[in-house]
Amino acid sequence: MRLPRIAVLPLLLLGLPPAASASPTTDVAPKPPTLADVLAQSSAADWRRPEPEDTLYLDLPGGRVVIELAPAFAPAHVANIRALAKEHYWDGLAILRSQENYVVQWGDPAAGTPEARAFKQARRRLPAEFARAADGLAFVALADGDVYAPQVGWSGGFPAARDPATGMAWMAHCYAAVGAGRDNAADSSNGAELYVVIGHAPRHLDRNITLVGRVLQGMEILSVLPRGSGALGFHETAEQRVPIASLRLASDVPEKDRVDLEVFRTDTPAFARLVEARRHRREEWFIDPVGKVELCNVPIPVRVAAAGKS
Amino acid sequence: MRLPRIAVLPLLLLGLPPAASASPTTDVAPKPPTLADVLAQSSAADWRRPEPEDTLYLDLPGGRVVIELAPAFAPAHVANIRALAKEHYWDGLAILRSQENYVVQWGDPAAGTPEARAFKQARRRLPAEFARAADGLAFVALADGDVYAPQVGWSGGFPAARDPATGMAWMAHCYAAVGAGRDNAADSSNGAELYVVIGHAPRHLDRNITLVGRVLQGMEILSVLPRGSGALGFHETAEQRVPIASLRLASDVPEKDRVDLEVFRTDTPAFARLVEARRHRREEWFIDPVGKVELCNVPIPVRVAAAGKS
Numbered sequence: 152m153r154l155p156r157i158a159v160l161p162l163l164l165l166g167l168p169p170a171a172s173a174s175p176t177t178d179v180a181p182k183p184p185t186l187a188d189v190l191a192q193s194s195a196a197d198w199r200r201p202e203p204e205d206t207l208y209l210d211l212p213g214g215r216v217v218i219e220l221a222p223a224f225a226p227a228h229v230a231n232i233r234a235l236a237k238e239h240y241w242d243g244l245a246i247l248r249s250q251e252n253y254v255v256q257w258g259d260p261a262a263g264t265p266e267a268r269a270f271k272q273a274r275r276r277l278p279a280e281f282a283r284a285a286d287g288l289a290f291v292a293l294a295d296g297d298v299y300a301p302q303v304g305w306s307g308g309f310p311a312a313r314d315p316a317t318g319m320a321w322m323a324h325c326y327a328a329v330g331a332g333r334d335n336a337a338d339s340s341n342g343a344e345l346y347v348v349i350g351h352a353p354r355h356l357d358r359n360i361t362l363v364g365r366v367l368q369g370m371e372i373l374s375v376l377p378r379g380s381g382a383l384g385f386h387e388t389a390e391q392r393v394p395i396a397s398l399r400l401a402s403d404v405p406e407k408d409r410v411d412l413e414v415f416r417t418d419t420p421a422f423a424r425l426v427e428a429r430r431h432r433r434e435e436w437f438i439d440p441v442g443k444v445e446l447c448n449v450p451i452p453v454r455v456a457a458a459g460k461s
Numbered sequence: 462m463r464l465p466r467i468a469v470l471p472l473l474l475l476g477l478p479p480a481a482s483a484s485p486t487t488d489v490a491p492k493p494p495t496l497a498d499v500l501a502q503s504s505a506a507d508w509r510r511p512e513p514e515d516t517l518y519l520d521l522p523g524g525r526v527v528i529e530l531a532p533a534f535a536p537a538h539v540a541n542i543r544a545l546a547k548e549h550y551w552d553g554l555a556i557l558r559s560q561e562n563y564v565v566q567w568g569d570p571a572a573g574t575p576e577a578r579a580f581k582q583a584r585r586r587l588p589a590e591f592a593r594a595a596d597g598l599a600f601v602a603l604a605d606g607d608v609y610a611p612q613v614g615w616s617g618g619f620p621a622a623r624d625p626a627t628g629m630a631w632m633a634h635c636y637a638a639v640g641a642g643r644d645n646a647a648d649s650s651n652g653a654e655l656y657v658v659i660g661h662a663p664r665h666l667d668r669n670i671t672l673v674g675r676v677l678q679g680m681e682i683l684s685v686l687p688r689g690s691g692a693l694g695f696h697e698t699a700e701q702r703v704p705i706a707s708l709r710l711a712s713d714v715p716e717k718d719r720v721d722l723e724v725f726r727t728d729t730p731a732f733a734r735l736v737e738a739r740r741h742r743r744e745e746w747f748i749d750p751v752g753k754v755e756l757c758n759v760p761i762p763v764r765v766a767a768a769g770k771s
Binding site: 251299326354359378436447 | 562607636661662685687742746748749754
């Protein structure tokens with residue numbers, strides 16, 4: 152069967168060596184590694200296991216969505232989300248919104264009414280956490296530029312941006328980013344309504360809303376949810392909403408029921424090789440090797456850990 | 462009900478006037494138009510009706526997807542797609558591929574085998590049409606920069622890019638772009654296998670494959686199709702594939718069965734105001750007005766024409 156290979160993400164990557172340049176190379180130069188090579192040659196130190204306290208399991212009829220929280224960027228929101236998960240706040244609530252090329256969002260359809268579900272330990276109001284001081288935050292820069300921010304790259308495994316002029320850093324709204332919905336007031340989010348980016352990166356939301364993490368696994372469960380027929384993709388009837396079976400911290404789930412994921416580190420020479428392999432597309436399929444890569448087009452690989460590893 | 466308004470595309474846009482600057486304004490300056498204002502104040506001349514010969518109807522179980530073809534960029538492919546549509550080539554074939562955050566693709570599952578569906582008038586082989594001379598092509602530039610191309614903007618209503626150094630222009634792989642799948646050879650596409658971008662803009666495909674148009678209506682039918690379980694999101698069994706009821710040129714459909722769409726022109730002062738309203742986000746919801754906009758985040762509005770218009 153003829154297989155039009157316009158997609159090459161997981162299987163067919165060929166890259167240049169990390170220090171590729173226009174200088175002459177000899178015939179004995181090693182073949183540039185593919186993404187598969189980069190991953191196959193990786194050591195245990197190139198991967199990290201997200202902390203169970205930073206990992207959420209959103210269980211839906213379609214399966215489990217795994218989210219990694221980013222306490223370095225949004226400590227107050229992450230603490231509240233942990234509290235809400237421990238209260239089983241979201242269990243039996245629903246996905247309220249699915250907007251084409253934008254976001255899926257869940258929470259309490261009765262929020263703001265007398266029928267709203269009560270908070271127990273969780274706080275009703277939090278400070279805005281749109282950005283934080285770049286100081287003290289490890290940051291791996293991407294050299295390729297960006298339309299929206301003076302500098303972009305990765306911090307703690309999350310796509311991020313920073314501004315040397317202001318000394319601030321923030322997470323970037325790439326595909327799979329998870330944020331806390333708010334009303335017009337900057338401090339009107341409390342983490343009870345969460346959204347996930349399912350379309351082209353809405354980077355204009357950067358620094359306008361608090362991002363709390365990103366989806367590691369299960370995007371294909373969220374992205375195919377039928378779009379809502381109401382304004383902004385909200386569902387108009389209870390029947391249209393997808394119910395949430397449960398939303399738990401991995402640390403509150405018995406170890407045997409956890410998903411043992413490993414995330415490729417973004418602060419290693421191996422990740423630099425991965426970025427280079429995405430910047431210069433030397434796969435046989437590519438006619439033009441491109442030579443540039445945009446932040447949200449760099450994958451951060453996630454794998455299920457080999458059985459038996461501790 | 463509390464409505465977290467993180468999305469503002471169709472309803473809540475406020476913009477700056479097109480010539481907004483840092484210079485002082487008086488108290489009597491007119492209020493900057495919203496996107497709704499821009500559209501409400503538009504005249505008939507700000508809208509265009511795609512030619513029926515350039516319009517495809519892809520009829521699926523989930524509804525109709527309307528595609529506008531771009532003969533200015535891919536004349537040979539568009540001619541072949543017209544020929545294939547007239548042959549009813551795709552009727553009864555299927556969507557073969559749905560890859561998460563990437564593309565949906567359709568064609569003949571038996572392509573390349575003895576069971577492949579025959580071509581009648583359509584050509585089996587076409588030249589690659591990855592780019593064309595910028596000369597003779599009207600182009601409205603976007604001033605905000607781009608990671609992948611020296612210059613981006615719009616041409617004939619399509620997001621596009623060009624390179625003054627080479628004198629070439631090409632369509633950009635934004636969300637909803639439609640292209641012709643190919644094998645490794647540059648000239649191995651013939652328009653029989655078409656894909657639509659359903660994720661973050663894969664701009665690395667620009668100049669590597671022939672784009673033929675973009676979806677005007679019905680993206681939400683394609684984007685929610687369950688992802689394929691095979692490599693690259695291909696479906697592995699016939700049952701998983703979504704059948705194509707028919708794919709027709711609008712010009713071959715009785716007028717009463719056509720969808721009368723109008724597309725906002727991209728070469729007008731009104732469109733410049735729209736871009737400005739997306740660049741400077743002055744809606745009440747926004748805390749940071751952003752100040753930049755990326756090519757693929759600028760909407761090109763499409764509306765159903767008022768009944769009775771000719």
